[in-house]
Amino acid sequence: MDTNFPDLRQFGGAEAFLRVCKPRVVLEMFTSKWTALVMGALLDGPRRFSELRRALDGITQKMLSQTLRTLERDGLVTRTVFPTVPPRVDYELTALGRSATGILEAIGAWAGEHADAVIAARTTYDARAAEPPRPVT
Amino acid sequence: MDTNFPDLRQFGGAEAFLRVCKPRVVLEMFTSKWTALVMGALLDGPRRFSELRRALDGITQKMLSQTLRTLERDGLVTRTVFPTVPPRVDYELTALGRSATGILEAIGAWAGEHADAVIAARTTYDARAAEPPRPVT
DNA sequence: CCGCATCCTCTTTGATACTG
DNA sequence: CAGTATCAAAGAGGATGCGG
Numbered sequence: 389m390d391t392n393f394p395d396l397r398q399f400g401g402a403e404a405f406l407r408v409c410k411p412r413v414v415l416e417m418f419t420s421k422w423t424a425l426v427m428g429a430l431l432d433g434p435r436r437f438s439e440l441r442r443a444l445d446g447i448t449q450k451m452l453s454q455t456l457r458t459l460e461r462d463g464l465v466t467r468t469v470f471p472t473v474p475p476r477v478d479y480e481l482t483a484l485g486r487s488a489t490g491i492l493e494a495i496g497a498w499a500g501e502h503a504d505a506v507i508a509a510r511t512t513y514d515a516r517a518a519e520p521p522r523p524v525t
Numbered sequence: 526m527d528t529n530f531p532d533l534r535q536f537g538g539a540e541a542f543l544r545v546c547k548p549r550v551v552l553e554m555f556t557s558k559w560t561a562l563v564m565g566a567l568l569d570g571p572r573r574f575s576e577l578r579r580a581l582d583g584i585t586q587k588m589l590s591q592t593l594r595t596l597e598r599d600g601l602v603t604r605t606v607f608p609t610v611p612p613r614v615d616y617e618l619t620a621l622g623r624s625a626t627g628i629l630e631a632i633g634a635w636a637g638e639h640a641d642a643v644i645a646a647r648t649t650y651d652a653r654a655a656e657p658p659r660p661v662t
Numbered sequence: 663c664c665g666c667a668t669c670c671t672c673t674t675t676g677a678t679a680c681t682g
Numbered sequence: 683c684a685g686t687a688t689c690a691a692a693g694a695g696g697a698t699g700c701g702g
Contacts, residue, residue, distance in 0.1 A: 393569060396582050396583070397582045401583030402562055402583040403584075410633075410636040410640035413640050415556075420694080425539055425542075428528075429530060431530055432530065436663090437665080438664080445533050446533070446540040447539050448696055450666085450695080451694095452665095460650070461647055461651075463643055463650075474663040474664080477663085477664065484639060487639065490631075494627075494628060494631045495548050495552060498628050503550050506554070506599045506600055507550065509598065509599055557674085558675075574685080575683065586685070586686095587686085612682085612683055612684055612685085
């Protein structure tokens with residue numbers, strides 16, 4: 389193979405490399421428990437906070453708020469406040485945000501093809517681990 | 526838009542949905558800090574434990590061991606023990622593991638195009654958050 | 663209605679030391 | 683060489699109550 393995997397020592401070790409690794413920045417965008425789900429709920433257009441809360445039945449206010457703030461900070465979602473009373477806040481995917489959903493679709497596609505194999509592998513592995521200690525022959 | 530985002534209530538809430546959501550299974554495969562890096566280090570072929578430890582300069586024995594065990598459990602990596610002394614253990618990507626690196630490449634590609642935009646958005650957001658309190662004008 | 667602040671728990675990661 | 687065991691630290695996630 390010819391993969392050009394970098395020698396991490398030139399970055400001062402893997403730890404240092406991770407701090408400047410762009411793919412990792414992206415990876416971390418989606419690793420939060422709710423990020424993908426919130427973006428999914430925004431695919432059809434702008435949504436209010438309470439609409440999202442209802443759509444993601446089970447998410448706490450705190451996590452929804454926190455997730456939306458992170459998405460906003462990363463430029464994936466816009467937050468629009470209407471100065472009405474009671475207050476109304478709309479969230480909407482930006483162009484950047486919509487382009488990022490392509491990654492989620494890629495993951496979904498791979499999951500459709502291979503997730504069962506992963507789950508099966510786990511089952512096999514766990515069964516093996518639970519076996520009685522080796523007989524001495 | 527026509528995105529078919531599911532109504533999560535039929536699953537008993539988002540939390541319940543997440544437990545059976547295959548894309549999430551895949552997402553969680555890569556959420557560990559070292560997973561992607563270890564797989565990257567295996568792209569060029571089989572590697573011994575100590576080779577990986579050197580390649581990922583900075584990883585602890587424990588985390589390398591743990592990461593490899595998870596990868597093995599998920600069927601992404603094989604572990605081959607040679608009954609020599611001193612012991613020697615080789616790790617190698619399976620076909621499933623190699624196919625999964627496609628996801629990492631997709632993430633890398635998106636990162637190449639958009640990571641700077643994300644980082645810039647963060648900088649802007651953080652600068653705005655650090656501004657002095659609004660003048661009343 | 664929107665969302666922040668507090669407190670608490672669980673998981674992940676890391677440092678260190680020991681074994682076949 | 684290739685791990686496991688143990689302990690401590692850090693961060694994510696969640697429950698609840700208050701404020702604009």
